Amino acid sequence: MELPKRPNFSEYEQSLSKWWEEEGFFKAKIDPDKKPFTILLPPPNANAPLHAGHALYVVEDILSRFYRMQGRPTLFLPGTDHAGIETQFVLEKKLKKEGKSRFDYDRESLYKLVHDFVEENRGVATDQLRRLGFSLDWSREKYTLNPEILEIVYSTFKKLHEDGLIYRDERLVNYCTRCGTGFSNLEINHAERDDHLYYLDYDGIEIATTRPETIFADVAVAVNPNDPRHKDKIGKTVKVPLINKEIPVIGDGLVEIDFGTGALKITPGHDQTDFEIGKKHGLERISVINRFGRMVNVPEYIEGLNVKKAREITVEKLKEAGKLIKVEDLHHAVGTCYKCKSVIEPLLVPQWYVKVKPLVENVIKALDEKRVSVFPERFERDLRRWLETAPDWNISRQIVWGPQIPAWYDLTESPDIEVTFLDKEGNRITGVYKDINDKYEFDEIKNGLQSLIAPVNTPFYLDPKDAPSKFVLQETDTFDTWFSSGQWPLTTLGFPDSKDFKYFYPTTLLDTMWDILAFWIMRMLMLGIYRTGEVPFKWIHLHSRVVDARGQKMSKSKGNVVNPMDLVEKYGADALRFALMFGVAPASDIPLGEEKMIGGRNFVTKIWNISRFIFGQTTHLNDLNVDYETTQAEMWDVLEEDDKTILNRLNATITQVTKVLDFDNDKENHDKFQFARALDALYNFIWDDFASWYIEAVKERLFTDTPGESAKKALWTLVFTWREALKLLHPFMPFITEEIYQKLPNKDAKSISIAKWPQSLKTTK
RNA sequence: GGGUUCGUAGCUCAGUUGGCUAGAGCAUCGCGUUUACACCGCGGAGGUCGUAGGUUCAAGUCCUACCGGACCCACCA
Numbered sequence: 087m088e089l090p091k092r093p094n095f096s097e098y099e100q101s102l103s104k105w106w107e108e109e110g111f112f113k114a115k116i117d118p119d120k121k122p123f124t125i126l127l128p129p130p131n132a133n134a135p136l137h138a139g140h141a142l143y144v145v146e147d148i149l150s151r152f153y154r155m156q157g158r159p160t161l162f163l164p165g166t167d168h169a170g171i172e173t174q175f176v177l178e179k180k181l182k183k184e185g186k187s188r189f190d191y192d193r194e195s196l197y198k199l200v201h202d203f204v205e206e207n208r209g210v211a212t213d214q215l216r217r218l219g220f221s222l223d224w225s226r227e228k229y230t231l232n233p234e235i236l237e238i239v240y241s242t243f244k245k246l247h248e249d250g251l252i253y254r255d256e257r258l259v260n261y262c263t264r265c266g267t268g269f270s271n272l273e274i275n276h277a278e279r280d281d282h283l284y285y286l287d288y289d290g291i292e293i294a295t296t297r298p299e300t301i302f303a304d305v306a307v308a309v310n311p312n313d314p315r316h317k318d319k320i321g322k323t324v325k326v327p328l329i330n331k332e333i334p335v336i337g338d339g340l341v342e343i344d345f346g347t348g349a350l351k352i353t354p355g356h357d358q359t360d361f362e363i364g365k366k367h368g369l370e371r372i373s374v375i376n377r378f379g380r381m382v383n384v385p386e387y388i389e390g391l392n393v394k395k396a397r398e399i400t401v402e403k404l405k406e407a408g409k410l411i412k413v414e415d416l417h418h419a420v421g422t423c424y425k426c427k428s429v430i431e432p433l434l435v436p437q438w439y440v441k442v443k444p445l446v447e448n449v450i451k452a453l454d455e456k457r458v459s460v461f462p463e464r465f466e467r468d469l470r471r472w473l474e475t476a477p478d479w480n481i482s483r484q485i486v487w488g489p490q491i492p493a494w495y496d497l498t499e500s501p502d503i504e505v506t507f508l509d510k511e512g513n514r515i516t517g518v519y520k521d522i523n524d525k526y527e528f529d530e531i532k533n534g535l536q537s538l539i540a541p542v543n544t545p546f547y548l549d550p551k552d553a554p555s556k557f558v559l560q561e562t563d564t565f566d567t568w569f570s571s572g573q574w575p576l577t578t579l580g581f582p583d584s585k586d587f588k589y590f591y592p593t594t595l596l597d598t599m600w601d602i603l604a605f606w607i608m609r610m611l612m613l614g615i616y617r618t619g620e621v622p623f624k625w626i627h628l629h630s631r632v633v634d635a636r637g638q639k640m641s642k643s644k645g646n647v648v649n650p651m652d653l654v655e656k657y658g659a660d661a662l663r664f665a666l667m668f669g670v671a672p673a674s675d676i677p678l679g680e681e682k683m684i685g686g687r688n689f690v691t692k693i694w695n696i697s698r699f700i701f702g703q704t705t706h707l708n709d710l711n712v713d714y715e716t717t718q719a720e721m722w723d724v725l726e727e728d729d730k731t732i733l734n735r736l737n738a739t740i741t742q743v744t745k746v747l748d749f750d751n752d753k754e755n756h757d758k759f760q761f762a763r764a765l766d767a768l769y770n771f772i773w774d775d776f777a778s779w780y781i782e783a784v785k786e787r788l789f790t791d792t793p794g795e796s797a798k799k800a801l802w803t804l805v806f807t808w809r810e811a812l813k814l815l816h817p818f819m820p821f822i823t824e825e826i827y828q829k830l831p832n833k834d835a836k837s838i839s840i841a842k843w844p845q846s847l848k849t850t851k
Numbered sequence: 852g853g854g855u856u857c858g859u860a861g862c863u864c865a866g867u868u869g870g871c872u873a874g875a876g877c878a879u880c881g882c883g884u885u886u887a888c889a890c891c892g893c894g895g896a897g898g899u900c901g902u903a904g905g906u907u908c909a910a911g912u913c914c915u916a917c918c919g920g921a922c923c924c925a926c927c928a
Binding site for chain 1: 855856862863865866867868876877885886887888890892893920921922924926927928
């Protein structure tokens with residue numbers, strides 16, 4: 087057996103990945119007598135290529151490959167996510183380049199545009215997952231918009247509704263006027279800004295505000311009842327500058343005495359704190375900014391302007407009116423859209439909410455009862471904090487890309503619904519139905535419909551057939567992406583009746599980076615337990631973040647983003663997998679640089695060269711007729727000292743690697759998930775013990791002029807040790823190990839990926 | 852404002868519940884081209900483990916404070 091001088095990794099990696107899939111080694115088989123091992127791949131976006139972080143799903147692959155070799159029925163299930171906002175955002179950028187916008191299309195046409203766009207790109211990510219060597223069961227691949235998945239998502243919505251856990255409400259929503267949708271609290275970033283604090287004269291009381299343009303929506307002034315400067319004013323009225331509207335002064339403990347002047351203007355329509363105060367005191371809610379970020383219900387001079395411009399002009403007017411006392415610089419944090427970075431505008435928009443409390447309680451209980459364990463443990467505190475503070479979940483988004491909320495309104499019954507649509511000529515019309523239904527046919531509205539807004543108490547039907555008339559429109563909002571991906575363990579396995587679901591649920595382990603703990607993991611726990619009574623996974627493993635070689639977070643603006651596929655191209659998938667696992671502590675950042683990749687590649691080459699040596703010997707000394715099938719136990723007594731030494735080292739390595747990977751059998755196992763420890767042990771064993779020491783030590787016995795029994799024993803030990811070492815390394819570096827395994831004279835399975843995991847033999851020296 | 856986390860060799864990082872002369876990869880220096888491998892082998896140099904205290908027979912490892920990074924949460928307008 088002759089090997090080329092250098093491993094041609096790009097050739098064998100690709101052909102092996104194809105062969106594995108064709109042979110169906112990773113197709114999970116249900117065996118009721120055995121305990122399954124199940125991992126669901128966190129679905130990457132269907133329309134985008136993988137980034138470096140995705141390569142870290144190698145953690146899941148290592149564990150899947152390990153348990154598969156241990157003989158457990160193993161399901162590592164792939165899928166992709168439609169990624170609502172992300173994807174629509176990308177498409178809108180594309181439209182913009184073509185001089186168009188989302189407003190140029192009716193809802194249906196826009197949906198189709200996104201759909202076609204995604205279809206073009208589907209397959210990119212999945213091909214890359216194959217290229218990385220992930221042992222996924224492609225026969226079970228899922229996509230969040232598959233009809234059978236949507237059916238389950240809708241059934242959850244229906245059940246939530248039946249249980250009284252779904253409601254609509256008009257409260258302040260984190261709204262991005264640029265993206266045109268509201269967000270949940272989790273999706274808001276806080277960005278530090280240098281702004282101004284304006285001190286205004288409210289005819290009798292001095293107010294400090296950062297948002298003078300919202301004074302037209304003021305309904306009160308609030309002071310702290312314990313503030314000696316102001317408390318006597320409670321119950322009196324003051325006048326809003328410029329419009330001279332009379333508003334009451336109220337007392338509320340939420341007002342900070344030390345900030346500004348201690349007096350707060352109350353604008354329940356545009357500020358979260360004010361909304362709370364307004365609710366407590368039963369105050370009116372006025373909107374002066376609409377969903378497009380334009381001023382409405384305001385004096386003419388700022389009507390229709392954007393917020394920034396309106397602020398400038400309002401400040402001018404205040405100055406002219408002598409109501410602007412002073413301006414201070416203020417450094418503070420403002421909410422921004424996590425997607426487009428625009429400032430979030432809190433707006434009054436009706437949305438769909440899930441009552442979270444009953445769902446959350448069961449998750450906390452599961453944590454208390456240790457039905458689900460978190461690694462590293464510190465993240466359990468984070469998870470609990472998220473659970474304990476979770477506000478009701480806004481599951482509606484004002485975008486088209488995603489499952490449309492399955493609720494229908496009857497326009498005859500509810501003519502106060504506002505519709506926005508393209509008429510026959512393509513003009514965009516917005517109006518309340520009852521005001522425009524004499525001008526436009528229902529069908530014209532329906533066909534050109536972009537969006538609708540139904541007042542909070544509008545009756546809705548989960549089946550359009552239940553509506554009293556036939557003038558029925560479906561809610562135009564879509565589900566939050568996390569509402570569907572939050573049901574991934576249910577949808578992928580075919581809840582509630584499929585064989586897969588009954589056998590593979592609950593899954594064994596969920597592994598992601600810690601940044602989506604609240605978005606995804608918490609939601610899967612909530613909805614999984616809600617629908618099945620059981621946790622969706624028994625273990626949560628939070629893995630590291632990939633950063634650049636200098637430890638900096640990768641970002642497009644810094645230009646330090648590493649494309650994992652470029653690295654695979656240049657150094658091979660095994661080298662990348664090595665680089666991501668070597669010398670890394672759990673959940674700490676992984677600096678990924680060229681040097682580390684070179685280290686990985688060198689290790690692959692080392693393995694290659696060890697194999698070249700061994701195959702050279704087995705070929706050359708073929709007439710010794712070594713029986714490679716003989717077991718370690720059978721050989722032990724006749725072996726020489728060096729042979730026993732390397733086998734003892736091998737056995738120690740088996741113990742160490744197994745302990746790291748076998749997390750599921752012993753909760754007290756301190757080595758679980760310490761992948762770097764296992765890889766380090768393997769690296770040292772292979773490079774130092776086996777290659778540098780044993781091979782050198784044994785050369786004399788092999789190279790002698792008349793090779794005999796001693797050479798035979800050495801050959802047996804070489805070949806046996808090497809096969810077992812390759813198996814141990816296989817979960818980490820699947821390609822090179824398979825490539826060599828296929829050429830071994832003592833191969834014990836069709837593929838190393840289904841070969842029997844090495845057993846540590848207790849031996850005496 | 853609250854919280855998490857890190858600060859160990861020139862660089863990037865390991866170091867499990869405190870316990871042998873503190874480790875790895877890369878870089879560096881010297882030697883070496885022996886029929887697997889220079890993407891190699893042998894050998895060497897290199898660290899007061901952020902600072903200051905404390906607990907202990909014993910601390911990189913635990914406690915306190917401080918300095919310096921990173922990150923997360925938050926309704927000071």
